[in-house]
Amino acid sequence: MSRDFPGQDGSPARSAGKSYCHQRGGATGSPVRRGASLAIDVFRARRYVSHVTRSNAIPLAACEDGVLAREIAASDAGEATAAETELYRRFAPRVRLYGYKHLSDRGAADDLAQQVMLVVITRLRAGEVHEPDQIGSFVLGTSRMMVAGQRRGESRRAALHARFDAQDAMVQPSDGVALDRERIAPCLAAVRERERTILLLTFYAEKSTNEIADALGTTAGAIRVGRHRALASMRDCIEARRPS
Amino acid sequence: MSTLQTSCPSFSDLAEYWTTDIAPADIERIERHIFECQRCARLLTEADQLRTAIGDLAQAGAIQAFVTDAVLNRLARDGVRVRSYALGPGETVRCAVWADDDVLVTRLRGDFTGITSVDAEMRFDTGEEWGQVTDVPVRNGATELVFALPASLVRKAPNAPMRLTLRSAVADSTSGNVLAEYVFHHEGALDRRTRDG
Numbered sequence: 001m002s003r004d005f006p007g008q009d010g011s012p013a014r015s016a017g018k019s020y021c022h023q024r025g026g027a028t029g030s031p032v033r034r035g036a037s038l039a040i041d042v043f044r045a046r047r048y049v050s051h052v053t054r055s056n057a058i059p060l061a062a063c064e065d066g067v068l069a070r071e072i073a074a075s076d077a078g079e080a081t082a083a084e085t086e087l088y089r090r091f092a093p094r095v096r097l098y099g100y101k102h103l104s105d106r107g108a109a110d111d112l113a114q115q116v117m118l119v120v121i122t123r124l125r126a127g128e129v130h131e132p133d134q135i136g137s138f139v140l141g142t143s144r145m146m147v148a149g150q151r152r153g154e155s156r157r158a159a160l161h162a163r164f165d166a167q168d169a170m171v172q173p174s175d176g177v178a179l180d181r182e183r184i185a186p187c188l189a190a191v192r193e194r195e196r197t198i199l200l201l202t203f204y205a206e207k208s209t210n211e212i213a214d215a216l217g218t219t220a221g222a223i224r225v226g227r228h229r230a231l232a233s234m235r236d237c238i239e240a241r242r243p244s
Numbered sequence: 245m246s247t248l249q250t251s252c253p254s255f256s257d258l259a260e261y262w263t264t265d266i267a268p269a270d271i272e273r274i275e276r277h278i279f280e281c282q283r284c285a286r287l288l289t290e291a292d293q294l295r296t297a298i299g300d301l302a303q304a305g306a307i308q309a310f311v312t313d314a315v316l317n318r319l320a321r322d323g324v325r326v327r328s329y330a331l332g333p334g335e336t337v338r339c340a341v342w343a344d345d346d347v348l349v350t351r352l353r354g355d356f357t358g359i360t361s362v363d364a365e366m367r368f369d370t371g372e373e374w375g376q377v378t379d380v381p382v383r384n385g386a387t388e389l390v391f392a393l394p395a396s397l398v399r400k401a402p403n404a405p406m407r408l409t410l411r412s413a414v415a416d417s418t419s420g421n422v423l424a425e426y427v428f429h430h431e432g433a434l435d436r437r438t439r440d441g
Contacts, residue, residue, distance in 0.1 A: 065280075093285065093289055094288075097285070098275060101271070140276065184297040192378075194379050194380070199298055200307065200311060203262065205315045210265070211314070214383075215383060217381065217383030218360075218381065232255065235290075
């Protein structure tokens with residue numbers, strides 16, 4: 001798996017490029033297409049001055065998704081690295097979750113996250129994303145398209161990697177601090193017996209609600225209620241045991 | 245930051261995403277939301293981590309629960325070493341765990357007609373309680389309950405007779421009718437070299 005983005009370990013963007021943005025209405029507030037006219041170059045020059053002088057610059061981590069997308073769309077290659085990294089940090093974990101749901105394979109989900117973000121950033125750079133403010137929808141749509149493509153047995157990775165000319169940081173993806181057994185075991189032990197059985201049948205044996213209801217001699221509604229209660233209880237317990 | 249923070253689903257709703265029978269429309273609704281809402285994307289990650297951790301615990305044989313054959317089948321598929329005993333009401337069994345066992349399973353046979361849940365307690369002959377659980381779900385007409393214990397826990401138990409009592413579950417757990425009793429003569433943790441030698 002090749003690595004193409006700095007900061008893809010989930011850490012906030014702090015690599016090359018501007019580490020701040022302007023919210024909508026600021027100097028970068030409107031979409032700008034690359035390779036356009038002289039007027040745009042003048043606009044960029046003004047925008048640079050604006051970056052330096054205006055007081056509404058805010059950290060990238062606090063920028064809206066659409067602002068990041070517009071920043072990337074309006075910049076030359078290498079100029080918006082930090083914005084690209086921040087966009088990757090936000091969306092790659094979501095694509096990974098989506099991939100795991102639909103591909104049922106962690107490795108394939110990791111690859112999907114790489115591929116989707118390559119496409120998204122490449123298309124942003126090329127000015128092919130017509131509504132940067134709807135970047136979430138665009139990432140989801142790209143994810144759906146690529147999962148469908150994988151299911152048809154299409155391999156697009158080589159071509160995508162050839163198109164992408166960005167960074168080559170070698171960092172493994174991560175979604176943050178994983179739950180460890182030591183933290184979760186006492187919480188699982190603490191839920192009611194009935195609810196523990198429901199959790200095991202749902203998330204380990206991977207049985208449907210109706211199958212669980214049948215096995216335990218109750219209704220699907222009662223299983224859902226029990227699962228909701230168990231999850232809420234476990235979440236509270238895990239939060240209480242979170243290292244300070 | 246997200247631009248759509250309205251109508252955030254609950255953590256439990258998000259966890260439903262990882263169930264096998266969530267409706268396609270609900271999958272789509274959750275996916276549309278998490279691609280717009282960073283907070284819910286984090287919660288969905290937490291839900292994934294939680295269900296993964298539950299699976300990891302089961303695979304490690306670190307669960308104590310009344311289960312069904314579906315869980316035992318999954319344990320078998322995962323290569324978890326399960327030692328099983330089966331006994332009927334009033335019966336006694338000599339039992340032990342071996343060094344490479346991961347889980348000890350006891351099939352508690354009986355007539356559970358008309359019963360929807362039971363309480364269970366385990367005591368040594370001295371009267372000392374080893375453990376108890378309440379509100380174990382029972383399918384009407386069931387003829388056995390399957391109790392799984394981590395082998396590591398059983399290894400630490402004293403070598404002594406232990407009595408498991410099942411009662412029909414009522415609000416006051418000590419006053420339910422006794423449905424069945426089972427006696428385990430625990431012989432401790434054994435090693436294959438000891439047995440084979």
